Structure formats: C-alpha cells, structure tokens
Amino acid sequence: MTETVPRPTLEAVAARAGVSRATVSRVVNGADGVREPLVERVRRAVEELGYVPNQAARSLVTRRHGAVAVVIAEPETRVFADPFFALQLRGISKELTSHDNQLVLLLTEGRDDHARVARYLAGGHVDGALVFSLHLDDPLPGLIQGAGVPTVFGGRPGWSDGTRDAVYVDSDNRGGARDAVRLLAGLGRTRIGHLTGPLDQTSAADRLDGYREVMGDVDPRLVVESDFTPGGGERAMRELLDRCPDVDAVFAANDLTAAGALRVLRERGRRVPEDVAVVGFDDMLPVAEQTDPPLTTVRQDIEEMGRIMARLLLRRLDRHTTDAAITDPATDAVTTDDEPGGVILPTTLVRRTSA
Amino acid sequence: MTETVPRPTLEAVAARAGVSRATVSRVVNGADGVREPLVERVRRAVEELGYVPNQAARSLVTRRHGAVAVVIAEPETRVFADPFFALQLRGISKELTSHDNQLVLLLTEGRDDHARVARYLAGGHVDGALVFSLHLDDPLPGLIQGAGVPTVFGGRPGWSDGTRDAVYVDSDNRGGARDAVRLLAGLGRTRIGHLTGPLDQTSAADRLDGYREVMGDVDPRLVVESDFTPGGGERAMRELLDRCPDVDAVFAANDLTAAGALRVLRERGRRVPEDVAVVGFDDMLPVAEQTDPPLTTVRQDIEEMGRIMARLLLRRLDRHTTDAAITDPATDAVTTDDEPGGVILPTTLVRRTSA
C-alpha cells in the first residue's frame, strides 16, 4: 500500500540521457563546462524521471549538509510567552532558505539536554549553529564551542571563560535604554525609576547599564529588579511606588513589564503619562499597541536580528569551504579567519502616548 | 586555525578495540549477539576516541534519517502574535528528541515557498512530516500528500479533495464551544453573541458550529465574523453592540478576540460579567489571566497536541519499517495500514471572573 517507489538515482538519469554519471552530476550542480546540448538532454532526463539528489550520499562525500542548527536554551517559559522567539526564527528561516539551507531546531529544556545537543553538534550533522543563550552561568555555549561547529550567538553571550572570541548579534540594548531615559529626562522628569529584567541575562544587564549611564549617581531605590513578565512588572511597580511615592517616570526593561506597571499605576490612581510617564522596550506590537495608554517604547527589529545572524553564519561557512579550496599562499594572508566580536543592531524610539 | 580534526570512523574504533567494523556497528546500534567482553572493549574504544556515528553514511544505507519536518504554513502573522505556535513546537520537540529524532523546521511564506517545501519533502530528507495548515483553500496539504511522505496534520484539515484519509490531531473545538455557550445559557443569559474567528480556518468554523448546535435557530445578528486578533475583537464587539444592544453574553472564538471585546465593553460602560458575560477560547495564560476581569475560557492543551502529533507520526514510521521487515503474511492482516482520521483532544472550561 504505502509501497515506496525507489527514487531514481544519478545512474538512472545518466542512462536515460546517454551520458555518464559525472556529467549528470555536473549539470545538476550547475558546474559549467558541459556543452549546451548535453545539458539540455540531462535536464530533460532529470525532469522526466523526477530525479532529486540524495542528500545523504552527497553529504557523505562533500561533508556539507546544507543545514544549520538553531539552539534555543529554554530554562524558563518566558520565551514562549512573547513572540520574540517566533520572530527571530522567522528571520533566520527566511535567510536560510533563500540560501538553500535547512533549519534544524534544537530546543533544550534544562541541563539534561545539553549533552544531547553537544553530541548532536559534535556529530557533524549540521554545518553550523545559531545559538540563543543569554544567561551568565549557561554552560551550553562552552560545550558548543567545544564541539567545533561554526557558531553565531544571538544576543551578547554572558559567560566569561575563554570564549571571548565569540561572534554574536545583539540589539543596542544600552543605547536604546539611554534613549528611553533621555526622553524621560527631556520631558522634565527627575525621579525616573527602572524596572529591570532578570539581571543574569545580558540584555537586562545592558539596559540597566544604559539607564545608569544617563542617570549618573542615582538613588538606588529607583531601581527594582524584575523578570520580563507582566506579573513581575506589577510586583516591581508596587515596590517602586512604595519605596518612592514621588516617582514621576518609569523605564521598564521590556514591554511586558511595562504592561504590568501600567496596570498597577492605574490601580493606584496615577495618571499616565501626566503623573508618571512610562517607556518600555521591544515594541512587541500585540503588547505595546494594546496597553492603556498605548506604550512609548524602544523598538528592536527582532526579525532582522535573526536574519543577520543567519547571514553571518552562512558567510563564515562559505569562507570555510573557500579556504579549504584555496591552498594558494598568496591569498592566505587575506582570508585570516572569522573576525570575532559582535554586530550591534540599532534601536529606535517609538512614541505613543505613555510618555 | 579552524582546522577540523577528522572525526574517528567505525574503522578507527574497530582497530582500537581489535575487532571488525561489523562488531563495532552492532555494539553501537545496540544489536544483541555480541559477547559481553567484546561489547565492553568496543564501548571503551568509542569512549576514548569520542566516536560519533556519521549520520549521512548511516542514512545512505538505512534510508532512515531520524528527522521529521515541521511545516508551518504562515500566510498571516497571527501565529506569531500568540504563543500558540511556540507551545506546539515545544511539545513536538520534546516527543521527537526523546525518540532521537531531529526537528527540521520549514516555515512557508506564501505560495512561492510551497514548491520548495514539496521538493524538500519529496527529496527524502526526512522520514515524515508534521504539517500545520488549516485554511480551506490551502494547496500545501495536497502537495505534501503527493510527495508521499508520511504526514500528520495539526488541526482538522480544511481542504476537500481526495485527501480525506489524512491523519490529524485537533482540539475538540466544537465541544469546547458547546461547553462555553452552555455555561452562558446556564447563567441565565439569553442573548448570547458569538465573535467568530476567520471562517476559512477549520478551528473557527468548528467553534461556530458548536455555538450553533447549542443555540439552535439563533438571531443571525448575534454572530459577527472576526479574525482572532484583539483589534478584530474590538471591531466585532462594537458591531455586535450596535446590532444588538440587548446582548447579555459573548462567546469569543479565542482569548485575543475576547480581550478586545472586554476593552470595548469597558469603554461602553458595560460591566463584565454583570451586564455582559464573556467567555474566550484557548486559555493563553498571558492573555486570559491578564485581562480585566480575568477571562473565563475554554482551555486546550496546545503542547500536548504537539506531543501527540509527533507520537502519532513516530508510530507510523515505526510501523513502516516494521512492515518492511516482516514479510510474514501471517502478521500482514494485523498491520493493515495507518488508520486515517483524527485524534480529537478534549477541552476544559476554566472559570475565572468574566463569566
């Protein structure tokens, strides 16, 4: 019933076109140096037989897979509570597929999975990896670098050991935070509070840094640690109001936190933005546009970030194969190696009504 | 610098353990029939060399890939606006990895991608596919069935041509809707409106059916078509209030729609649930718990749905390989073929305060 018809091989196509396997291979792979009439004959044979190359056989000899792993470390459910992750994936997917690469998704749920992921990566199933892990103590990045797979990180990696030479893409969290706080200050606000994200994540830490850079030597009570969730935002806002009833502005580390803060402000009878101005971070549309009042926030282009990560990785992969091909010492000086370091994407301030 | 150390092969392990490649292969694949002392020797050699099997070589001969494609048709951005998709993926990922299968993610952006996906699937890169596509006119499911890859669909497929024998997993949308409406009726409400989802999606259509089943011959003005978004919910709610000012209850096709409706009700000065009771669908925590008032809704277990889809597919795949092995006519009667049809997951009513 579900009898699988054996798929045609190169051999079959060659026979039908009356040429050798090598020629078919050349045509299929777009190598030049095959005369037009033959190309045509082969094309037709491929068409008629519905030939599709066997990727396993191909990988076996080329050592290329046309596949990239996306590793998402997922200790908390937060990532699933906002569309961040989905947007990122979409950007990655677009870039990857437009270069004929497949996306292998590796979701990790705690430490048990780390070994599995490391093994998979070390197993040479994919040509490279895109890794999201932004926690200070995460052992995963180290494991992955150990696996020897070309990798690009999403977000500034937070670990400190000998892996400084990581390539990563991140939003300008610090700069965005500065913009937010400067806006508030420009509005004449003087008691500007900050509801942070979880400070073991570099994005949260960087936003706090940006806040501090503008605020200078600020009353420490104005900074309340939170966790990027609406519930956390509520708690933190209450705490902030209790500590500093005179607060006249709030910079929340993300939109979800801001949404929670707005609810508490309303509940406590503070008008936004008249009594307290609020700025968020992310510009997650479903959140920022739907709050009451609509949220002024720092926009980061998540999808673009994904796209850039993929692009960077693909470029590294290309260079690798090229390096291997060119043993010419003359060019060797040029193709040093992958430059480590980060690509920082700009953020933009989106004004709505909350500030 | 980035000099890739050639990974050890079966050959190398065999040499080190002083056995043949065949024996190593047996040990690595857990085949029995190798004596304990040898097993031990091989294990040690594998360990010492850090041997990891080359999946490409293995696939070449076994014709199995240990990989499953997840295809997400993505004509609209809605999927990215709620965590639905992420939860589903998580369930799938868990089930897949616990059976040593990889997840290849295929995101499609409109028709152009369909050919690409079909080609990929037909190319025999993966053992099976999990497909999300719930639109009536979607050509993708047909293409995929044409590719001859074992497939399980997420959500009741809506297309009508000769592909009735599809295997799918869906929530009990109809039953959940009935429960919602019955709750409202049980509360003594008589003018119960329904804000639908986009009716070209089976989930929305099924929920409307459920509503109708309970309501019987209902005033058609009570049904307003919407689109599963908060903005759409607002528009639909306004329309409903304009058409039927006497409405005393609303069943919204999902939580996002309900959230929009709640905003409009508040804006129009209707108390919830006193004047108008509201029930949603999905129980997306970040939405349902955060609305004002918290939303009574129909809960579906999205992650479980993903898990079951994966489980179903893996079972089919297992059976296939088993079938191939067993040419015994005696057992042939038992292993007929994959039973088509759907697995319907129950929903549960979650009472909060909106109804």
Add this chain to the structure above:
DNA sequence: GTGAAAGCGCTAACAA
C-alpha cells in the same frame, strides 16, 4: 558470535 565484503548514491580526481 564474529569477520569479510558488497554496496547505499554521490562527488571529485584523473584520464582520455
């Protein structure tokens, strides 16, 4: 129970 050997389908030297 273990090993030898024959491919799986493809690419890439090398010859012609």
Add this chain to the structure above:
DNA sequence: TTGTTAGCGCTTTCAC
C-alpha cells in the same frame, strides 16, 4: 569537454 574510477562511513548479508 566528457568518462572512468575510487572512495565517503556505514550497515548488512553471508561465510566461517
């Protein structure tokens, strides 16, 4: 320009 040939690393009969 085209064809011939030798593997890529693994599984799997088939002998022993």
